[in-house]
Amino acid sequence: MAKGLDKNRERKSLLSSFGKNLVRRSGSSCELCNSKGTALGIYEIPPVPKEPDYDRCLFICDDCRTQLNNTSKIQADHWRCLNNTVWSETAVIQALSIRMLRIIASDHNWAEELLDQVYPDPEVEEMAHI
Ligand SMILES: [Zn+2]
Structure with a gap:
């Protein structure tokens, strides 16, 4: 039990060590909707390793x-x-965008049309695939 807790803590601190680079990469705006001046947090694309x-x-x-x-x-x-x-050009951003578009495309033509124009690299496709 204690061991599991340690592992969890270790994981959290490793994850938060990415923060500085993510702030730089994102320019402190949401990497999806681009909103600024709002609380931002780290999101790991599932399945989480x-x-x-x-x-x-x-x-x-x-x-x-x-x-x-x-x-x-x-x-x-x-x-x-x-x-x-x-x-x-950031693979994970493109992958998550494709994933979301595929969900939205079932009801919205604009998403489907957008998807038709995108030919992701295999590594991006693999990450986008659910
Ligand atoms: Zn957002």
Whole structure:
């Protein structure tokens, strides 16, 4: 039990050590919807690995996080931001954008049309695949 707790603490501190680089990469705005001046936190694209992996982390706002964690709360208009992020050169940002678009595309043509234009690299596709 104690061992598990230590592991958890170790993981958390490793994860928060990514913070500085994520702040720099994101320019302190949400890496999905670009909102500024709001609390940002680290989001790991699922499935979450045992060892935190910087290349699977994003820096995002609570609004995006809530909708990512609960697809019944998705407001499609919030995700118009994917028009930009789906072209991101950061693999994890592109991968998560594709993942979200695939969910939204079932009800929204704009998302489907956008997806039709994107040909992700295999590594991005693998990360985007659920
Ligand atoms: Zn956001």
